[in-house]
Amino acid sequence: MKKILLQLLIVVSPLLAKSQNEITYSQYMFNNLLVNPAYAGYKEDINVNLLSRNQWVGIKGAPTTQSLLVDGAFFRNKNVGLGLTVLNDRINIQGQTSIMANYAYRLPVGEEGRLSFGIGVGAVQFSINSDKAVIADPSDINFVGNYSYISPDAKLGIHYSDNVFYAGLSANNLLTTTLNKNNQRASFVILPPVHMFLTVGALINVNESVKMKPSLMLRDDPQNMGNFDINASFLFKDVLWLGGSYRMGVDMWKKTNNLNPTFQQNSLVGLVEVFVAKQFRIGYAYDYSLSDLNSYSSGSHEISLGYTFGNKNYRNNTLTTPRYF
Numbered sequence: 001m002k003k004i005l006l007q008l009l010i011v012v013s014p015l016l017a018k019s020q021n022e023i024t025y026s027q028y029m030f031n032n033l034l035v036n037p038a039y040a041g042y043k044e045d046i047n048v049n050l051l052s053r054n055q056w057v058g059i060k061g062a063p064t065t066q067s068l069l070v071d072g073a074f075f076r077n078k079n080v081g082l083g084l085t086v087l088n089d090r091i092n093i094q095g096q097t098s099i100m101a102n103y104a105y106r107l108p109v110g111e112e113g114r115l116s117f118g119i120g121v122g123a124v125q126f127s128i129n130s131d132k133a134v135i136a137d138p139s140d141i142n143f144v145g146n147y148s149y150i151s152p153d154a155k156l157g158i159h160y161s162d163n164v165f166y167a168g169l170s171a172n173n174l175l176t177t178t179l180n181k182n183n184q185r186a187s188f189v190i191l192p193p194v195h196m197f198l199t200v201g202a203l204i205n206v207n208e209s210v211k212m213k214p215s216l217m218l219r220d221d222p223q224n225m226g227n228f229d230i231n232a233s234f235l236f237k238d239v240l241w242l243g244g245s246y247r248m249g250v251d252m253w254k255k256t257n258n259l260n261p262t263f264q265q266n267s268l269v270g271l272v273e274v275f276v277a278k279q280f281r282i283g284y285a286y287d288y289s290l291s292d293l294n295s296y297s298s299g300s301h302e303i304s305l306g307y308t309f310g311n312k313n314y315r316n317n318t319l320t321t322p323r324y325f
Helices: 002-010 014-018 176-180
Strands: 046-054 064-074 080-091 094-109 113-129 146-161 165-172 195-202 210-220 226-236 240-250 267-277 280-289 300-309
Antiparallel strands (some): 046 064, 064 080, 165 195, 195 210, 210 226
């Protein structure tokens, strides 16, 4: 117990640790595999995405996250989507690394739609690097060396998309807390609770050169305050995305252990995605906090790279809008 209390005290705040119990990205609308395994294979060709995020820059020990995502659709009718997600996250002395294999079965709906059911299975390694702890007594044996714990994990999802609309519902972290609730070895790390994600988006043709993609995302879990995102992006000449998001904290179930307002993730997000080639894109997002957090942080920065193999004639794919969702 002493080890747990000391660990929490050295973090900027216990509330800071709780506010990052689910890995957060701002460019998820361009990489929906981050939140929903049923998205695997949506673009049908093989896609590779890299993301890196520095959150709450200026706060010592704030979250840093890196991800690798690979997915594609296979077999004659492209009815099976397969994906791999590798995520690495660190907040202060705690680290979290996961690898998940994703499977999606994709049913055709009408001429352009697909309804997908997805599952992701894998493992998560939680680690404590006590060598980086700042404590009053350096000789304290509770903070000597490193500690790690590995747990299986799973996620489920459903996703629908057609030319002009998409919607998805998913649940992540299904096993980590359930399997380790009474496990003494797991008591030294902060285990993420189950997170639910609801995503909805559409494509609107403004004119021949401009398309608009409004979207929404609701994220919630049983223990903490959730987030509701309102997003709007514009695509110019199929080359440049410019957009923004408004993220607000929501408390749908009136939980009693909500975060202090300082650490609610109320923020504005600016987004830019550029297709430097037909198959290669670069993205950047900047988050500006609207809560008291902006007194301590200069914001959050996020970079993404994406490459699509074999997408030289994407307009002839089964789906006619693989770039848009």
